[in-house]
Amino acid sequence: DTAVSQTPKYLVTQMGNDKSIKCEQNLGHDTMYWYKQDSKKFLKIMFSYNNKELIINETVPNRFSPKSPDKAHLNLHINSLELGDSAVYFCASSLGQGETGELFFGEGSRLTVL
Amino acid sequence: GDSVTQMEGPVTLSEEAFLTINCTYTATGYPSLFWYVQYPGEGLQLLLKATKADDKGSNKGFEATYRKETTSFHLEKGSVQVSDSAVYFCALRATGGFKTIFGAGTRLFVKA
Numbered sequence: 585d586t587a588v589s590q591t592p593k594y595l596v597t598q599m600g601n602d603k604s605i606k607c608e609q610n611l612g613h614d615t616m617y618w619y620k621q622d623s624k625k626f627l628k629i630m631f632s633y634n635n636k637e638l639i640i641n642e643t644v645p646n647r648f649s650p651k652s653p654d655k656a657h658l659n660l661h662i663n664s665l666e667l668g669d670s671a672v673y674f675c676a677s678s679l680g681q682g683e684t685g686e687l688f689f690g691e692g693s694r695l696t697v698l
Numbered sequence: 699g700d701s702v703t704q705m706e707g708p709v710t711l712s713e714e715a716f717l718t719i720n721c722t723y724t725a726t727g728y729p730s731l732f733w734y735v736q737y738p739g740e741g742l743q744l745l746l747k748a749t750k751a752d753d754k755g756s757n758k759g760f761e762a763t764y765r766k767e768t769t770s771f772h773l774e775k776g777s778v779q780v781s782d783s784a785v786y787f788c789a790l791r792a793t794g795g796f797k798t799i800f801g802a803g804t805r806l807f808v809k810a
Contacts, residue, residue: 588741594751615796624787625736632796639796676740685730685791685800689741 590675590690597665598698604661605693607675608654615639616658617687618650619674627674633658665697700725704801705786710810712780719773719804721762721788727789730799731755731764731771736785745773745786783808 590607617640619632632640633652647663655691662669675690689697705720723731730749734742746755751766760775771788788801 620755625805627787627800628741629797629799634796636741676741685796685798686732686733686744686747687742691739691741 588675588677588688588690590693594694599665601665604659605673606659609656609677609688611677612677613662613677615678617676618660621672644650667697670695670697701797702788702790702799704804710805713780714777717775717778719786721771723769723790725790726785729792733762733773734787734791736788770772778808779781780808780810788791
């Protein structure tokens with residue numbers, strides 16, 4: 585039973601389109617994240633939600649909009665896709681603020697914008 | 699702000715060689731320190747962690763010691779295997795914080 589699952593695993597789309605990636609965790613964690621990994625493997629945090637409340641919102645274009653309908657789900661919607669959005673997007677979760685903060689990652693969603 | 703610096707790769711070793719991947723950090727206070735590993739086509743998974751100075755984290759033959767005096771958390775393994783080929787990330791998380799900051803990753807290739 586997968587702990588953190590994200591769909592789809594692969595997206596190939598044209599510039600200007602809108603796409604969404606969904607993430608679900610069954611670990612009972614309070615906090616969920618979106619990370620972007622570029623072609624050089626560099627990982628950058630984008631957003632984080634704790635108990636459905638947005639707590640981290642890094643310098644990300646407002647074409648990216650996260651949404652957390654409940655503690656177990658965190659989705660990412662991207663409008664007007666650009667070539668530079670091509671990357672692997674990872675969802676992760678962790679226990680709350682008082683814990684040591686080990687992250688559990690999904691397998692990633694590889695987005696290719698043509 | 700907080701940051702993590704790790705040695706650039708790729709690192710190429712023969713099977714059974716000794717591995718060291720250097721990691722240093724900058725942070726206020728006493729962060730928790732982590733090593734994550736990413737195998738090809740997969741997400742990251744925790745390899746080991748240490749939450750206070752002089753703690754040693756260990757797992758699968760890998761180990762790292764939290765050195766506050768040198769702000770370092772170097773990863774070591776005495777004898778690498780081909781199956782250890784992966785990208786290794788050093789990371790820190792401030793106590794009580796939500797943000798985990800990652801180093802740039804070090805790719806390891808192990809040849810048979």
